[in-house]
Amino acid sequence: MAEVNSNSVRLVDGHIPESWIFRTVDKEIAADDCEVVEEHLRSCVACRSVADRYKETLDQLSEYKRVIVDPDFALSPSHQLVFEDKLDRLAGVLKRPGRFRLPNAADLWRSLRDALAPQARILACAALAIIVAFFVIFRSNVPTVSAKESLIRSVGFEQNSLQGISDPIVVQKIRINAGSHQSERTLYRDPQHNRQVHEIDDSNNQDERFVDSMVQRASLNADELLLPGLFLDMSSRNKASTISMRQNGADAVVAIHLPGNDIVDAELTLRDGDFHTIGALLHLRDQSTIQITELSYHVVGLRTLRAGLFDFPTQERSSELALSSPLKPIADPVSEEIAALSILHKIHAELGGEISVDDSNPKVVKIEGVVDDAARKQEIESALRDLSLVQPYVVTLAEKRKSLRAHVYENRGAVSATSAKPLLDKQLEERFPSLEERQEYVRGVLSYAQSASSYAWVLDELSRRFTSARYSTLHSKTRRELNHLLADEAKSLSEDIAGLERQIDTILGPRTSMSAPNSVEQHEGVRREENLANWQDQVHVIHSDLDKMNDDLNALIVGAGRHNDSSDQLRSETYQLLSSLTTDIQKFQGRLEKL
Amino acid sequence: MSDCEQSYAVASDNLRTSQDISDDIRMARVRDTVTGLYEQLHQPVYRYLLWMRVRPQEAEEILQEAFLRLFSHLYADRPNVNMKAWVYRVAHNLACARGRKQKFILETSPERWHEICLSAIDSSAGPEEALLYKERWERLHSRVMKLSQLQQNCVRLRLEGLRYQEIAETLNTSVSSVAGSLRHAINKLCENL
Numbered sequence: 203m204a205e206v207n208s209n210s211v212r213l214v215d216g217h218i219p220e221s222w223i224f225r226t227v228d229k230e231i232a233a234d235d236c237e238v239v240e241e242h243l244r245s246c247v248a249c250r251s252v253a254d255r256y257k258e259t260l261d262q263l264s265e266y267k268r269v270i271v272d273p274d275f276a277l278s279p280s281h282q283l284v285f286e287d288k289l290d291r292l293a294g295v296l297k298r299p300g301r302f303r304l305p306n307a308a309d310l311w312r313s314l315r316d317a318l319a320p321q322a323r324i325l326a327c328a329a330l331a332i333i334v335a336f337f338v339i340f341r342s343n344v345p346t347v348s349a350k351e352s353l354i355r356s357v358g359f360e361q362n363s364l365q366g367i368s369d370p371i372v373v374q375k376i377r378i379n380a381g382s383h384q385s386e387r388t389l390y391r392d393p394q395h396n397r398q399v400h401e402i403d404d405s406n407n408q409d410e411r412f413v414d415s416m417v418q419r420a421s422l423n424a425d426e427l428l429l430p431g432l433f434l435d436m437s438s439r440n441k442a443s444t445i446s447m448r449q450n451g452a453d454a455v456v457a458i459h460l461p462g463n464d465i466v467d468a469e470l471t472l473r474d475g476d477f478h479t480i481g482a483l484l485h486l487r488d489q490s491t492i493q494i495t496e497l498s499y500h501v502v503g504l505r506t507l508r509a510g511l512f513d514f515p516t517q518e519r520s521s522e523l524a525l526s527s528p529l530k531p532i533a534d535p536v537s538e539e540i541a542a543l544s545i546l547h548k549i550h551a552e553l554g555g556e557i558s559v560d561d562s563n564p565k566v567v568k569i570e571g572v573v574d575d576a577a578r579k580q581e582i583e584s585a586l587r588d589l590s591l592v593q594p595y596v597v598t599l600a601e602k603r604k605s606l607r608a609h610v611y612e613n614r615g616a617v618s619a620t621s622a623k624p625l626l627d628k629q630l631e632e633r634f635p636s637l638e639e640r641q642e643y644v645r646g647v648l649s650y651a652q653s654a655s656s657y658a659w660v661l662d663e664l665s666r667r668f669t670s671a672r673y674s675t676l677h678s679k680t681r682r683e684l685n686h687l688l689a690d691e692a693k694s695l696s697e698d699i700a701g702l703e704r705q706i707d708t709i710l711g712p713r714t715s716m717s718a719p720n721s722v723e724q725h726e727g728v729r730r731e732e733n734l735a736n737w738q739d740q741v742h743v744i745h746s747d748l749d750k751m752n753d754d755l756n757a758l759i760v761g762a763g764r765h766n767d768s769s770d771q772l773r774s775e776t777y778q779l780l781s782s783l784t785t786d787i788q789k790f791q792g793r794l795e796k797l
Numbered sequence: 798m799s800d801c802e803q804s805y806a807v808a809s810d811n812l813r814t815s816q817d818i819s820d821d822i823r824m825a826r827v828r829d830t831v832t833g834l835y836e837q838l839h840q841p842v843y844r845y846l847l848w849m850r851v852r853p854q855e856a857e858e859i860l861q862e863a864f865l866r867l868f869s870h871l872y873a874d875r876p877n878v879n880m881k882a883w884v885y886r887v888a889h890n891l892a893c894a895r896g897r898k899q900k901f902i903l904e905t906s907p908e909r910w911h912e913i914c915l916s917a918i919d920s921s922a923g924p925e926e927a928l929l930y931k932e933r934w935e936r937l938h939s940r941v942m943k944l945s946q947l948q949q950n951c952v953r954l955r956l957e958g959l960r961y962q963e964i965a966e967t968l969n970t971s972v973s974s975v976a977g978s979l980r981h982a983i984n985k986l987c988e989n990l
Contacts, residue, residue, distance in 0.1 A: 221980055230961050230976070259987040260956070266937055267848060267956055277843055277857055285835060285861045292865055293824055296872055388854075498858070 211238050218242050223253050227260075279587040283506045287367075294366075349447035349456050353437075353470070355477035356430035364393060369504035375497040376428060380416040381490065383409040386497070389425055390511055392504070397512050398425035416492050420484055421464045427494050430479045433458055433468050453480070463487075508588055510548055537680040538591040539567045543664070544687050545585050551578075567592045574599060624761040625769035629709055644759050647705045651752050654698035661691050662745040665738035673738075681797070688737075689794050695744075696787045703780055709759065710773050737797070740790045744783060751779040824872060831868045834880055839864075841957050842888050848953050851892050859895070863888040882966035885959065889950070889967055940986050948982035951975050 211222055218239055225231045226239040243250045278284075364370040372391040377384065391398040402410060417424050426432055437443045437458050444459045452474035459467055464487055471481035480496040551571070569592060573579050579596045586592050624630065634640040668676070668684060676684065754776045758769065839860060846856035863884050870883070941949065947968065954964040964975045 221976055224980055225976060255987050256983055259983050262937060263952060264956055277839065281857055285864065286832065288861060288865055289828060289831065289868060292868060293828060296869065
């Protein structure tokens with residue numbers, strides 16, 4: 203065994219004390235001592251096993267920490283922006299000119315002691331005490347503003363708090379107590395656009411339902427529970443109402459008596475100094491009470507919040523997560539997928555195969571795609587960051603090129619140009635004598651057709667992913683979100699079809715000259731209608747009709763494909779397809795509303 | 798000295814030499830210091846708060862509040878401190894204050910812990926191996942829960958990479974108390990593991 207030679211480390215029964223071994227592992231002792239202990243550890247099996255056991259336990263604890271903490275919860279993507287926003291506001295408050303900054307108490311006392319004689323010190327302290335006493339008595343006895351004026355000032359508080367922030371959103375966290383039930387929720391209010399939503403922070407379903415039913419019983423909007431303007435209106439409308447004010451500690455309590463209303467009495471607590479409403483106690487006609495307490499109040503810029511916050515009337519996501527798990531929200535891959543698709547739709551990243559959903563692994567939503575540049579990639583990745591199960595694999599074109607062999611691209615070549623003339627070449631020349639105008643027109647038509655095709659493709663993809671059997675098993679909220687997405691895509695498609703119709707009307711001529719659909723075609727239409735048992739089938743028909751129409755349009759105005767057909771035949775078919783597309787999309791939208 | 802510690806030292810020096818400069822420049826320096834520290838420490842402090850079983854949303858608020866207080870502290874020319882330990886201490890105290898009200902702390906139910914164990918098990922493991930793995934996790938969890946509050950906090954902060962001195966400052970105790978708590982905690986945890 204090595205001889206221990208150190209001033210600090212002492213052997214006990216031939217071994218290093220456990221505390222020294224632990225400190226050595228943690229590098230918490232001087233380098234010399236550390237060397238001594240390590241040398242001893244090399245030669246002493248018993249001490250080495252203590253060190254090994256310590257390291258092993260630490261490793262297990264690290265793993266334990268990883269399981270319990272990572273990566274269950276991530277900070278919100280906008281946390282840095284929110285923090286900097288708060289920091290700037292705090293800096294603004296600290297820097298405000300003329301702000302009285304309290305000196306350090308010890309410094310103040312030292313200055314007083316040095317400046318004043320002992321007798322003068324006593325006199326100064328006595329004078330100060332008298333002033334403070336007068337101030338306290340005067341302040342508590344004399345009301346400075348009336349009850350109604352206090353409420354008006356409370357209304358004005360929010361207006362003032364919005365200043366200096368672009369697109370301000372009020373983020374207010376409140377707790378509602380109704381009987382023995384309690385619910386905590388975060389309200390997001392956009393006063394400029396008069397919209398609001400709330401997220402439920404933590405409540406079980408029963409509590410939540412009860413609290414909501416109580417709020418409804420009080421004829422209140424769940425998103426406007428602490429708005430003083432609401433109570434001011436109630437008081438103005440009810441001629442028999444009375445309003446009074448009393449002090450509760452430093453805060454003021456405005457009591458409004460509303461005989462005949464669902465809320466008979468409302469007591470609003472206004473914060474001392476700025477009259478901000480921080481609580482309300484509502485007594486309902488049936489003797490029940492609702493207590494609302496503000497937990498926090500912030501005004502942040504809209505950009506700091508997640509995209510699409512105001513898209514749904516009320517966010518129930520947090521509530522569902524809290525229900526499924528108090529520690530680690532277990533996200534549902536299907537709802538995450540739909541949420542991802544909705545986000546991609548909002549940033550126009552779902553079109554034309556730019557992004558596709560890979561379902562090889564059902565436990566994660568893998569989203570792959572190729573985008574133009576790094577900025578777009580970053581935009582997509584940051585938009586999806588909130589979704590825990592979504593794994594974006596987005597690469598830029600440059601990265602894709604690097605990863606592929608050069609010849610793949612070399613061999614591809616450009617899209618082959620057609621030498622054939624368009625079937626409506628003559629009409630095009632007559633209508634647009636200048637080549638540039640003609641090209642501009644063709645580009646315009648093709649742009650509408652491509653855009654419509656993209657939306658139809660997305661709808662078709664959604665219909666394939668959410669087959670009728672799978673659709674029927676979706677949770678009601680998830681289904682609502684999917685319907686919302688489908689309706690949005692259908693609306694965009696319908697707008698593109700309308701635009702396309704306007705464009706081609708100028709060159710295809712009036713519809714009246716076209717032959718009406720014959721009885722066989724009408725019969726075909728009826729038969730097809732009967733076969734469309736669900737929205738998925740309807741989407742397939744829309745997609746295939748749009749493909750056919752694009753082929754026709756290519757032949758008519760570009761000169762690609764189907765040269766054997768006559769221009770009249772194709773014109774007639776195009777109009778028929780346009781008409782049936784418009785009808786089918788309308789029917790699809792109608793069907794969606796009923797779902 | 799690690800990169801992180803070096804950057805704290807540089808930040809402290811910057812603030813120390815900023816006594817005679819204008820208020821605007823001083824504020825800008827304090828702001829830079831605080832945002833720099835936030836970038837470095839937000840993840841570990843957040844994880845620490847989550848491990849204290851503070852709800853994620855509350856943890857984010859506490860995290861930001863701690864750094865805002867650091868900003869006020871530094872701007873008010875208060876004595877320079879070990880900022881890392883200071884932030885941990887303020888975050889820890891804020892979390893404890895909220896915890897005392899019993900409103901913000903997550904409780905891990907046995908069912909929930911069962912789910913966590915299952916999610917941590919490697920999917921390729923056989924049933925017997927998975928059972929052993931689960932039992933080991935449950936044993937470790939129950940032992941961690943039986944540690945005193947000080948021991949749990951010392952272990953958490955040690956795993957966040959804090960030095961004994963920093964842990965002592967965070968928990969407002971002495972270095973020897975930290976060392977002792979860690980030793981007792983490890984001895985309790987590794988029994989029959």
